């Protein structure tokens with residue numbers, strides 16, 4: 001056990017001995033001392049140096065959309081074959097610490113009759129699971145969304161743990177527009193994220209708390225910083241109120257960027273400076289790691305910006321990635337649904353995973369793209 005984890009164990013043992021003082025009392029987690037320790041160790045493994053997370057948890061509508069763009073029919077068998085392709089990529093575990101699965105996938109088997117979570121574990125990769133049930137319109141607030149999935153979550157978490165999951169993810173979305181976001185939207189989503197995180201920890205699963213500020217719009221970098229700051233402040237206030245153990249969770253957030261349609265696009269150095277400033281002002285140092293989503297950036301742009309952020313350093317958390325599209329786009333385009341393209345698609349995935357593995361160490365350069373065996 002590392003010195004850091006021993007310290008976490010002591011802190012958490014202490015916390016479990018606090019006597020609640022009534023509303024607003026100091027955090028008093030409900031679990032025994034060992035569960036938080038195991039969770040802290042999983043959280044540390046997920047942000048191990050040089051590694052990051054592959055988000056392969058697209059819901060049925062989302063994977064359907066991605067497949068449709070490439071004329072791949074979204075059948076259960078095609079989804080299974082595609083995820084098997086991803087997870088059987090050789091040496092993936094060198095760069096990928098964990099994979100986020102979707103409900104359908106965690107129950108599927110490979111063509112060799114292996115359970116998907118077992119396949120990942122055999123590569124030294126921690127299996128995780130998306131547990132939210134997607135977003136619906138927030139009533140009364142045009143253009144805003146609330147994430148659903150709290151009903152029955154306690155029971156679903158127990159089952160996912162049985163199926164091999166060791167961490168969970170819940171995504172909330174915050175849109176930037178003329179009068180958006182509203183306080184009601186940020187607060188209701190923060191409350192749901194906190195309940196999700198508390199329930200996950202109760203089940204011994206590390207929550208990845210993901211409030212995503214959407215890239216859509218022509219807003220400025222400064223506006224994105226303002227909204228991300230307000231969102232993260234509200235989310236951490238809710239997490240503390242719900243007695244979530246900060247040492248046993250990860251934050252998943254977007255980089256602070258200019259809106260996708262903004263006239264002026266901040267360069268990687270400015271994105272890094274602004275993102276780090278925003279996170280320093282909002283994320284407690286007790287959180288072991290922050291992982292970035294790609295959110296619709298091109299794969300190379302996401303890697304360049306991740307590299308700039310990680311290179312700046314000097315922060316109390318491990319910084320890493322939890323990319324969906326920025327890891328998978330090239331692989332899916334190469335595969336096109338054909339078994340003949342599996343090896344080339346796996347090479348494309350391994351290449352992007354390697355580039356991002358370099359970026360989290362601040363060691364990525366354009367040269368790495370030329371070392372792409374898939375080119």
Ligand code: 13P
Pocket residue numbers: 055171210293294295296322323324325326
């Ligand atoms: P993207 O990297 O494609 O944004 O996906 C990450 C994710 O898991 C969103 O919830």
